[in-house]
Amino acid sequence: MRKxxxxxxxxxxxxxxxxxxxxxCGASGSASPEKSATGPAKRGGSLAMSLGSAIDTxxxxxALATQSFRVFPQxxxxxxxxxxxxxxxxxxxxxxxxTDPAAKTLTFTLNPAAKFSDGKPVTxxxxxxxxxxxxxxxLYGSYFSSIKSVETPDPKxxxxxxxxxxxxxxxxxxxxxxxxxxxxYGGKSEAAYWKKPVGAGPFMVNKEAVGQSISLARNxxxxxxxxxxxxxxxxxxxxxxxxxxxxxxxGAVDVVNGVELEAAAQYPKDSIVGAPSSxxxxxxxxxxxxxxxxxxxxxxxxxxxDYKKLVAGGYVGEASLATSLLPQQVxxxxxxxxxxxxxxxxxxxxxxxxxxxxxxxxxxxxxxxDSGPGKLAAQALVPMLAxxxxxxxxxxxxxxxxxxxxxxxxxxxxxxxxxxLAPTPIDPLGFLAATGNVFSQSDPEPDNKALVAVHAxxxxxxxxxxxxxxxxxxxxxYAVIPLAVPNALDAVADRVQGFVAAPYQAYCADELSIKx
Amino acid sequence: xxxxAKIAAEEAPPARKPxxxxxxxxxxxxVGMVIVGLFVLAAVFAxxxxxxxxxxxxxxxxxxxxxxxxxxxTDQLGxxxxxxxxxxxxxxxxxxxxxxxxxxxxxxxxxxxxxxxxSWLDTAIMRTSDIVVSLPLFIFFIALxxxxxxxxxxxxxxxxxxxxxxxxxxxxxxxxxxxxxxEVRRVRSMDYVRAARLGGLPRWRVIGWxxxxxxxxxxxxxxxxxxxxxxxxxxTLSFLGVGIPIETPEWGAMIQSGRTVIQTNWWLIAAPGAAxxxxxxxxxxxxxxLDDRIKS
Numbered sequence: 046m047r048k049x050x051x052x053x054x055x056x057x058x059x060x061x062x063x064x065x066x067x068x069x070c071g072a073s074g075s076a077s078p079e080k081s082a083t084g085p086a087k088r089g090g091s092l093a094m095s096l097g098s099a100i101d102t103x104x105x106x107x108a109l110a111t112q113s114f115r116v117f118p119q120x121x122x123x124x125x126x127x128x129x130x131x132x133x134x135x136x137x138x139x140x141x142x143x144t145d146p147a148a149k150t151l152t153f154t155l156n157p158a159a160k161f162s163d164g165k166p167v168t169x170x171x172x173x174x175x176x177x178x179x180x181x182x183x184l185y186g187s188y189f190s191s192i193k194s195v196e197t198p199d200p201k202x203x204x205x206x207x208x209x210x211x212x213x214x215x216x217x218x219x220x221x222x223x224x225x226x227x228x229x230y231g232g233k234s235e236a237a238y239w240k241k242p243v244g245a246g247p248f249m250v251n252k253e254a255v256g257q258s259i260s261l262a263r264n265x266x267x268x269x270x271x272x273x274x275x276x277x278x279x280x281x282x283x284x285x286x287x288x289x290x291x292x293x294x295x296g297a298v299d300v301v302n303g304v305e306l307e308a309a310a311q312y313p314k315d316s317i318v319g320a321p322s323s324x325x326x327x328x329x330x331x332x333x334x335x336x337x338x339x340x341x342x343x344x345x346x347x348x349x350x351d352y353k354k355l356v357a358g359g360y361v362g363e364a365s366l367a368t369s370l371l372p373q374q375v376x377x378x379x380x381x382x383x384x385x386x387x388x389x390x391x392x393x394x395x396x397x398x399x400x401x402x403x404x405x406x407x408x409x410x411x412x413x414x415d416s417g418p419g420k421l422a423a424q425a426l427v428p429m430l431a432x433x434x435x436x437x438x439x440x441x442x443x444x445x446x447x448x449x450x451x452x453x454x455x456x457x458x459x460x461x462x463x464x465x466l467a468p469t470p471i472d473p474l475g476f477l478a479a480t481g482n483v484f485s486q487s488d489p490e491p492d493n494k495a496l497v498a499v500h501a502x503x504x505x506x507x508x509x510x511x512x513x514x515x516x517x518x519x520x521x522x523y524a525v526i527p528l529a530v531p532n533a534l535d536a537v538a539d540r541v542q543g544f545v546a547a548p549y550q551a552y553c554a555d556e557l558s559i560k561x
Numbered sequence: 562x563x564x565x566a567k568i569a570a571e572e573a574p575p576a577r578k579p580x581x582x583x584x585x586x587x588x589x590x591x592v593g594m595v596i597v598g599l600f601v602l603a604a605v606f607a608x609x610x611x612x613x614x615x616x617x618x619x620x621x622x623x624x625x626x627x628x629x630x631x632x633x634x635t636d637q638l639g640x641x642x643x644x645x646x647x648x649x650x651x652x653x654x655x656x657x658x659x660x661x662x663x664x665x666x667x668x669x670x671x672x673x674x675x676x677x678x679x680s681w682l683d684t685a686i687m688r689t690s691d692i693v694v695s696l697p698l699f700i701f702f703i704a705l706x707x708x709x710x711x712x713x714x715x716x717x718x719x720x721x722x723x724x725x726x727x728x729x730x731x732x733x734x735x736x737x738x739x740x741x742x743x744e745v746r747r748v749r750s751m752d753y754v755r756a757a758r759l760g761g762l763p764r765w766r767v768i769g770w771x772x773x774x775x776x777x778x779x780x781x782x783x784x785x786x787x788x789x790x791x792x793x794x795x796x797t798l799s800f801l802g803v804g805i806p807i808e809t810p811e812w813g814a815m816i817q818s819g820r821t822v823i824q825t826n827w828w829l830i831a832a833p834g835a836a837x838x839x840x841x842x843x844x845x846x847x848x849x850x851l852d853d854r855i856k857s
Contacts, residue, residue, distance in 0.1 A: 286820075286821055287820055287821070287823070290824075305821060307637060307821040307822065308821040308822070310624075310822065310825060311821070311822060311823070311824045311825060351620075354620040354621065355620070357620050357621055357623075358618065358620025358621070358623055358637075358638055358639060359620070359638075361623070361637070414802045420807065421637055421638065423807075424618075424638055424807060424808050425618060425620060425638055427616075427808055428616065428617070428618050438720060438806055438808065439806065439807050439808055440710075440806065440807075441802055441807055446707075
C-alpha cells in the first residue's frame, strides 16, 4: 500500500529533478570524457562550484531539485557507492555485503573506519534508523518496498529481511536516497538536524546562506583514508547561463554544474566534461481529449519527426538518438527489438494524418521556459510536423505552470525531459506508472506489470525481459514519444584535477584536487 | 514709363528676401521620418528584400556566420537572421502602434472628460489613474498575458499580440488622460475660449473648435515617443518570454535566443538590438521635432 500512496509524489520528483546524482563517492573508476589527473593529487585548497538553483532541502527523502542531489554526495554517504559509469556498485560505509536469495536477506558488514563528521562511528543502529526514514519517504519510499524489516545482530552488522529477492536494491542503496544518518538524528531535534545535517560524506556543512551559497569543509573523519583532497567546496547559486559562463571565465567559479546545452559552445573546448544523461526528452500527448485521442495522429507525429536533424539542431548536437522510452543509460534498459523509436517516415505520417480524425486545428505544444533543452527542440518540431500536415504552436511555460498543466491534463502536446533518479528501471517505471505515462493518461497496465516483474526479478535477464515488454507496449500506443537523450554537461576549470562526469550528473568531490 | 510710374517704382519698398520656410525642429522630424520610413518600407517590402520565410529552418546549418546567402548569418535553428529581423518590424511596429494609439485615443477622451467635467468626475478619474500608475508594469503584463494566453490571433493580429495591446491600453491611457486633462484645464481658462463662450457658441463647438485642438499638441508629441517606448517594452517582454509566441520573429525574442551564443555569434544580438535602438531614435526624433515646432 505504501508504494501506491507514494508514487504520485515520486513522479513530481522525477520530473522536476531533471536528473539525479549518484550518492556513491569515490570516482576511482574511469569515465570518458573526464578531467583526468595530470600528476599526484595535492591536498589542500578549495573549489568554487555553481548551482543552477538553490537546494530545496537537506533531507534527501523530500528533495525535488536536481541541484540538491548534486550537493548530497558531498555531505552524505551510503552503504554502497557506484562506479562513475553508474553500472556497478562498490563498498562504501559497508565494507562488504552478501545476498541470500533463499533466506531473502541482504547482510552488510560496516566499514570499521566509517564515521560521521562529528567523529561518532557509523553503527548498525544508525542504518536501521536511516532505513526507517527511507521507507517512510514520501517521494522515494517505494524504492525500498522490498525491505520488510531490519535486524542489527551487532553494531557492525545489518541484515535487511526482504519480501522478495530484489535485483535492483543494491543500486538503490548506492544513491543519496539511501544516505545513512545518525540514529535519532544524533540527539538533535529533527528540525535542527535538517538545518545543519551531520553525515558521513567527504565534507561537512560549514555555512549556508539559504538560497545563495553553501560552504562545505573537509570531514576529518571520512572513511576513505587520505581523502578528500580539498579543504572545502563552496557552492554558489548562479541561475543565469550567461552569468555562469562569465563567472567561469573570470575564475570566480571552478566548476559549472549543468551547463546549458545552447551555451556549451561558448566555453573553452577543453573545459566541458560530458556524459549521456540518465534522462530522456519526450513528446507527450494528451490521449484523453482532443485530436490526440486518435492513435493514428500520434503515430503520424512520431513518424514525422526527423530525429537526426532534431538532435543536431533542437539539441544543438549535444544529445543522442533515443532508442527507448526509459532512460537508456539505466542498467537493465535495452533497445526493444520490435520498437520503432526514432524512425522517420514522412509519407506514412502524411497518410496517417489523412486517415485520422484530425481536422487541421492548431495544437498547442507546451515546454518549460526556464531551462533545459526543450525550448529549442520544441521549435524545431514545428516545421517537421507542419510538413506532415499537423499544425503546432509552441507555448513556453514556467516549470511550475508546466507541471500544473500536465498534471491537470490541460495540454495537447508537451516536451519535457524526465530522468532516472537511481540506476535501476524501478525508478523511471515508477515515474511513468504514477504519471499515467508522462501525463498522457494512456493505459498504465504495462507499466505496473513491468514494475512488479522488475521488483521480483532475480537476474538481469528477467529485468531486461520485463523492461522490453513495457517498451513494446509503449511503442504501440505512441502516447509518449522519446525525442532524444540530451547530454549532461559540466564545465571544469583547468586547475581542477580528478573530475569524472557521472551519467546521473552526480559526482563526489572527494577525489577532486587542485593542480600544482 | 511715365513719370508717375517711375516715382511709384522708386518709392516702393525694396523687395523683401523670402523668409525661410524652415521651422525649429524640422531637421529632427525629417531625420526621424527617414529612419522610421525606411523601417516601414522594409516591413512592407519584406518578401522582396529577404530570402525565404522567417520560420524556415535549416537545422544542419545552425549559427552560420554572415555570408552572401545569409546576410546576418543563421540562428540556433538555422533560420536566416536578416529575414527574421525584417519580418520582426511588422510585428513590433504593429503591436507598438496599436498599443500606443488605442490608449492615446481612450486616454485623451478620459482626459478631456476629466478636464471639462465636474469635480467629482475629475477626482474619480485622477484617483483611478493613481491606482493604475502604482501597478508594477512588467509584473502586471506577465500576469495579464498569462491570464489571457497567447490565443490564436485576432483579425489581422497574430497570436499573442492582442493581450499585449490590451495590456498597453490598461496601463498607458493614464499618461494621455493626465496630459490632456492638464492641457484642457489650461486652455479652457484662456481669454479666447471665454470669449467664444460669451459669444454664445454652443458648448460642443467651444470644446471641438477651441479647447481640444489647442490642447492636443503635447499628446501627439508624446504618442511618437510612446510608440518607441512600446517597441522597447514589447522586446523586453519577449526577451522575458512573455507575449509574442516564441517562433514569431520578434526583436526581443531574437536577442533572448542569441544571448547564449553572444561570444561566438554576437551579431545575433547586435542586429535586433540596433534595430530597436534605431526605431526608438527615429520615433523620438519625430516627437522631439514636433515638440520644438509647438514651442516655437
